[in-house]
Amino acid sequence: VSVSDVEALFELFKSISGSVVDDGLISKIFDLFDVKRKGVIDFSDFVRALNVFHPNAPQEVKIDFSFRLYDLDNTGYIERDEVKQMINALLCESEIKLSDDMIETILQKTFLDADPNQDGKIDKSEWHNFVSQNPSLLKIMTLPYLRDITTSFPSFVFNSNLDDDIVT
Secondary structure (H helix, E strand, C coil), rough: CCCHHHHHHHHHHHHHHCCCCCCHHHHHHEEEEEECCCCCCCCCHHHHHHHHHCCCCCCCHHHHHHHHHHHHCCCCEEHHHHHHHHHHHHHHHCCCCHHHHHHHHHHHHHHHHCCCCCCECCHHHHHHHHHHHHHHHHHHHHCCCHHHHHHHCCHCCCCCCCCCCCCC
């Protein structure tokens, strides 16, 4: 990581840190980003969290993060209502409208595939297997422009007095 990359991330952080809209999941995402439980997401939290979304982040990291994201009530399991909340949030974000019957069909199929012991909850191991068999579920966990943020956001490139080789 170069100094320019860090400066670009900091500018991105400043530009979005005051513009978050509560879409029903923001509290959960905030909690996942605020690892030190300070009640604020500082720049180091922001950079650490973005690491999960980097194209080169290991799939295991993405699977673990997505499990914690879906486990809305922190029980160690993903339950039916949590999946329904996530589906509704993702549909709302993408402005897609589905009938309640269609959402119910998605839920049934998801639990049929992801919950092999049919106990009504998906544990970490079951989630890992399900996501490994359905890698498209992690597509939203990858932000391709993070590969080279200073190229993707040229307006964030600054003339710095620091040498790019300093930050690694």
